Amino acid sequence: MRANSAKALVLPLAVLVAFEVWARATHLQSDSLAPPSEIVMALFGAFADLSILTATRDTLFSAFAGLAIGTTIGLAFGIAFGISDTLDRLMEVTVEAIRPIPSIALLPIALIALGFGYRMEIVIVAFACVWPVLILSRAAVRSIEPRLMEVARALRLPSAQRVWKIIIPAALPRIFVAFRLSAGIALIVAVTVEIAINPLGLGAGIMLAQQALRPDLMLAYLVWIGVIGYALNVLLVVAQNRLFGRAALSGDGA
Amino acid sequence: MASAAKRLEAVYGTATPQIAFDGVTLVLGGKTIIENLSLGVRPGEFLCIVGASGCGKTTALRLAAGLYQPTSGKVNFDGQPMREPRREIAIVFQDYGKALLPWRTAAGNVSLALEAGGMPSAERPARIEELLRTVGLPGHAGKYPSEMSGGMQQRLQIARCLAQEPKTLLMDEPFGALDAMTRQGLQDEVLSLVAASGATVIFVTHDLDEAIYLGDRVIGLLPHPGRIGIELSVNLPRPRDQLSTREHPEFLRLRRQLFDFIKATEQ
Numbered sequence: 364m365r366a367n368s369a370k371a372l373v374l375p376l377a378v379l380v381a382f383e384v385w386a387r388a389t390h391l392q393s394d395s396l397a398p399p400s401e402i403v404m405a406l407f408g409a410f411a412d413l414s415i416l417t418a419t420r421d422t423l424f425s426a427f428a429g430l431a432i433g434t435t436i437g438l439a440f441g442i443a444f445g446i447s448d449t450l451d452r453l454m455e456v457t458v459e460a461i462r463p464i465p466s467i468a469l470l471p472i473a474l475i476a477l478g479f480g481y482r483m484e485i486v487i488v489a490f491a492c493v494w495p496v497l498i499l500s501r502a503a504v505r506s507i508e509p510r511l512m513e514v515a516r517a518l519r520l521p522s523a524q525r526v527w528k529i530i531i532p533a534a535l536p537r538i539f540v541a542f543r544l545s546a547g548i549a550l551i552v553a554v555t556v557e558i559a560i561n562p563l564g565l566g567a568g569i570m571l572a573q574q575a576l577r578p579d580l581m582l583a584y585l586v587w588i589g590v591i592g593y594a595l596n597v598l599l600v601v602a603q604n605r606l607f608g609r610a611a612l613s614g615d616g617a
Numbered sequence: 618m619a620s621a622a623k624r625l626e627a628v629y630g631t632a633t634p635q636i637a638f639d640g641v642t643l644v645l646g647g648k649t650i651i652e653n654l655s656l657g658v659r660p661g662e663f664l665c666i667v668g669a670s671g672c673g674k675t676t677a678l679r680l681a682a683g684l685y686q687p688t689s690g691k692v693n694f695d696g697q698p699m700r701e702p703r704r705e706i707a708i709v710f711q712d713y714g715k716a717l718l719p720w721r722t723a724a725g726n727v728s729l730a731l732e733a734g735g736m737p738s739a740e741r742p743a744r745i746e747e748l749l750r751t752v753g754l755p756g757h758a759g760k761y762p763s764e765m766s767g768g769m770q771q772r773l774q775i776a777r778c779l780a781q782e783p784k785t786l787l788m789d790e791p792f793g794a795l796d797a798m799t800r801q802g803l804q805d806e807v808l809s810l811v812a813a814s815g816a817t818v819i820f821v822t823h824d825l826d827e828a829i830y831l832g833d834r835v836i837g838l839l840p841h842p843g844r845i846g847i848e849l850s851v852n853l854p855r856p857r858d859q860l861s862t863r864e865h866p867e868f869l870r871l872r873r874q875l876f877d878f879i880k881a882t883e884q
Contacts, residue, residue, distance in 0.1 A: 510715040513684055517702045518733040532720050
């Protein structure tokens with residue numbers, strides 16, 4: 364494992380070093396590129412004056428709030444559609460009509476309705492997060508072992524308990540995969556909204572650096588967003604294995 | 618219909634059967650699975666149902682459980698029509714691996730039945746311990762089903778069914794997936810559990826020896842559509858014994874009769 368991951372780092376490191384050497388040799392003057400050393404320095408600078416930390420806080424706040432709202436809505440509808448065929452058929456056209464709308468296309472409406480700031484961004488992130496959770500949790504509920512539902516019926520489990528004690532735990536490993544997917548989307552959409560129009564967070568930080576002709580700072584923000592996205596995914600994968608290692612295995616094995 | 622009722626009366630005198638099928642027909646997806654099945658099970662009786670695969674024996678059990686509703690005819694429980702599953706009827710499924718909740722421990726799985734029955738949480742642990750001891754799983758309360766052998770998982774499922782304090786226990790090939798030794802052990806345990814609780818049992822199996830060994834009465838179903846082909850009373854002394862019962866001349870006679878019947882249906 365260790366030797367493999369070390370090998371995987373060889374190519375990126377070589378590219379970085381080559382780029383650094385080339386940038387210095389040619390005395391690179393650019394509005395879009397900067398040598399790695401300057402990017403690192405800019406990143407340290409942004410940490411030192413706390414600007415990147417404030418931006419990170421703003422972006423993550425919007426992304427997580429939107430993720431929480433979107434996941435809740437998606438989960439509620441996904442479970443309801445999974446349980447009730449009637450409801451699913453009734454809502455199918457509506458869902459399929461709304462789902463393909465790119466979330467970012469809601470930006471003009473959200474801006475008029477809610478103005479600049481967190482609320483507008485949260486609404487757009489939430490809209491984007493609803494769909495993966497809705498579609499996957501509906502499928503997860505559909506694919507629950509029918510025997511478990513018969514056990515619930517034979518035990519005369521009241522329907523609220525049936526959802527809470529059978530359906531949600533049985534579907535949870537798959538629902539968590541949907542949540543991971545949505546978490547990635549939440550970060551992408553939040554930064555996109557900030558780049559497009561909202562004057563806060565990491566996206567706005569990139570735009571500001573670009574307009575100030577600071578490619579080093581702009582790229583530093585980019586690197587930092589990558590680090591956050593990577594860390595978020597690692598965190599969720601670890602959580603998934605911790606929480607559902609056993610359940611996921613037995614679910615697939617059955 | 619009238620003849621079915623008359624037949625029941627002839628067999629059981631005036632005693633009301635606990636479970637009564639009265640001219641039950643079930644059509645699923647345009648296919649007649651069971652046709653005009655009439656059958657009564659006395660309180661406390663151990664009834665075994667055998668038959669070739671696809672003869673509708675599992676379906677009959679599901680009708681008795683209230684998991685299916687007949688297309689025509691009636692299924693009654695204690696004289697009341699069955700419209701849905703009831704607390705007094707517990708069902709043990711063959712595929713214990715699918716019927717247990719993999720995310721709950723043994724204790725948690727038993728607890729599910731107690732929760733469904735509305736038992737206060739303070740009273741549950743003692744009852745769970747008692748039930749696990751009854752089925753021979755003391756000290757395994759904290760294990761997950763995936764950490765248990767097939768026989769242990771089936772014991773656990775039986776414990777969950779006993780938690781319902783059922784008047785009727787329905788068993789769908791419960792030992793079909795287990796090895797011969799585990800199987801014989803569990804047969805005897807089920808017999809003593811049933812003797813202790815006085816529950817009525819309908820036991821579906823494809824193992825003819827098992828049916829005769831366990832039952833007070835064995836019914837053989839004919840396939841396509843499912844209907845009664847043979848009915849045998851088992852007058853073997855209880856408690857039954859794995860060696861002497863199976864060597865009893867009556868056991869061998871019934872075994873012969875049942876094998877001949879099954880052979881005939883398969884041709």
